[in-house]
Amino acid sequence: MLKFDEELFLNLVEKEGLAFRGQIEEIVDGITKRGYSNIFLIGAGGTIAMMYPYEYILKSNSTIDVHAEIAAEFMVMNHKHFSKDSVCIFTSVSGTTQETVAAAEYCKEKGATTIALVAEPNTPLTQIADYCITTGSETHSFDTFFMLLYMVVFRFMHNNNEFPQYEQFTNEVSLLPRAILDAVKSFDKKAEEFAITHKDTDYHMMVGSGNLWGNTYSYAMCILEEMQWIQAKSIHAAEFFHGTLELVVEDTSVILIKGEDETRPLMDRVERFVEKISKNITVIDTKSFEMEGISEEFRKHFSVSINWSVLSRISVYLERERNHPLTLRRYYRQMEY
Known part of the structure; x- marks a missing residue:
C-alpha cells in the first residue's frame, strides 16, 4: 500500500500503544478514588474532533457528566460546570498547539486535574499536565490516541459501576490494530x-x-x-x-x-x-x-x-x-x- 508500513504501524499502535494500559488504569483509578465532578474533553481542530466520539460514548452509555469543548472558546466562556473538581483531558500530536496549551495551563491554574496524550516528548503540554502519556511518535499518532482514549473513557465508566465488561472490552482493544490493518x-x-x-x-x-x-x-x-x-x-x-x-x-x-x-x-x-x-x-x-x-x-x-x-x-x-x-x-x- 502507498505510504503504509505495516510493521511500523503494528509496532507503534499495537505494541507501544497497548503498553500504556497499566499506566492509564493507575491514573484513572487514582482520580476516581480522590473523587471528581465531571470530565472535560478539550481540544482544537482535529483534537476537539477526536474528543466528540468519546463525548457521545459517555453521554449514551454513562451518567458521568461530560463536556467536549473547543479550547479557545472554553477559555472565554466562563463554563459554569468547570471547577477544581473537573478532570480535563487533552490530546496533541506536537504538544505545542497554542490553544490547547493555553487551556491546559488555565485548567491547572484553577486546580482541575489535567491528563494529556502527546506524541512528542519534552514539549509544553507534556510539562503542564498532571498526568501525561507520551507516545513518542507522530506517525499513526491519531490511531494510537483513539486506542488510549478508549481505555481512559471506559475505565472511568467501569469505575462508575457502569461498564462491567471492561476487562473483555480492553482485551478486544488489543485486537483493534489488526482489525484496522x-x-x-x-x-x-x-x-x-x-x-x-x-x-x-x-x-x-x-x-x-x-x-x-x-x-x-x-x-x-x-x-x-x-x-x-x-x-x-x-x-x-x-x-x-x-x-x-x-x-x-x-x-x-x-x-x-x-x-x-x-x-x-x-x-x-x-x-x-x-x-x-x-x-x-x-x-x-x-x-x-x-x-x-x-x-x-x-x-x-x-x-x-x-x-x-x-x-x-x-x-x-x-x-x-x-x-x-x-x-x-x-x-x-x-x-x-
Missing part, C-alpha cells in the same frame, strides 16, 4: 479509486452522526480544507434536512460516513434521500469491515478507529493524484494571526 487493506483500492475520480472535484458534502460525527467534521475541515484546499462541508445527519438538502443536485459529491451506533437510522434516511438526486455518492460504512475477534456489542465503539483509518487512505491518494502534499499550508503556522 485488515480494514485499510480491504479499502485501499476503493480509496485510490475515489482519489482518481475526485482529484478535480471542488466541493464535497460529508455527512455523519453519533460517534462518527467527530471524524466527519475533522476530515472535512482538517484534511479536505486544510490539507488539500478543497471546499467541504460537514453536516450532521440529524440536521441535514434543515437546510443543506437544498444544495444537493445531480453532480454533488456526497460522502456518507456510516457507523453502527444508535444513530445509524439517521444516516439511512439521508442516504435514501441523496440517492434519488445525486449520481455522485460515496458510502463509507464500517459494517463492511470484518473486525475479526471484536464482539458485536463493541463494534459500534471501535467503528471510530476503523473509520478514521480508512479515511486516511483516501488522504494518501488525494495527495498523489492532486500533487498536493498533505503538509502544504498557505497560512497555518506560516504566519501570525
Whole structure:
C-alpha cells in the first residue's frame, strides 16, 4: 500500500500503544478514588474532533457528566460546570498547539486535574499536565490516541459501576490494530479509486452522526480544507434536512460516513434521500469491515478507529493524484494571526 508500513504501524499502535494500559488504569483509578465532578474533553481542530466520539460514548452509555469543548472558546466562556473538581483531558500530536496549551495551563491554574496524550516528548503540554502519556511518535499518532482514549473513557465508566465488561472490552482493544490493518487493506483500492475520480472535484458534502460525527467534521475541515484546499462541508445527519438538502443536485459529491451506533437510522434516511438526486455518492460504512475477534456489542465503539483509518487512505491518494502534499499550508503556522 502507498505510504503504509505495516510493521511500523503494528509496532507503534499495537505494541507501544497497548503498553500504556497499566499506566492509564493507575491514573484513572487514582482520580476516581480522590473523587471528581465531571470530565472535560478539550481540544482544537482535529483534537476537539477526536474528543466528540468519546463525548457521545459517555453521554449514551454513562451518567458521568461530560463536556467536549473547543479550547479557545472554553477559555472565554466562563463554563459554569468547570471547577477544581473537573478532570480535563487533552490530546496533541506536537504538544505545542497554542490553544490547547493555553487551556491546559488555565485548567491547572484553577486546580482541575489535567491528563494529556502527546506524541512528542519534552514539549509544553507534556510539562503542564498532571498526568501525561507520551507516545513518542507522530506517525499513526491519531490511531494510537483513539486506542488510549478508549481505555481512559471506559475505565472511568467501569469505575462508575457502569461498564462491567471492561476487562473483555480492553482485551478486544488489543485486537483493534489488526482489525484496522485488515480494514485499510480491504479499502485501499476503493480509496485510490475515489482519489482518481475526485482529484478535480471542488466541493464535497460529508455527512455523519453519533460517534462518527467527530471524524466527519475533522476530515472535512482538517484534511479536505486544510490539507488539500478543497471546499467541504460537514453536516450532521440529524440536521441535514434543515437546510443543506437544498444544495444537493445531480453532480454533488456526497460522502456518507456510516457507523453502527444508535444513530445509524439517521444516516439511512439521508442516504435514501441523496440517492434519488445525486449520481455522485460515496458510502463509507464500517459494517463492511470484518473486525475479526471484536464482539458485536463493541463494534459500534471501535467503528471510530476503523473509520478514521480508512479515511486516511483516501488522504494518501488525494495527495498523489492532486500533487498536493498533505503538509502544504498557505497560512497555518506560516504566519501570525
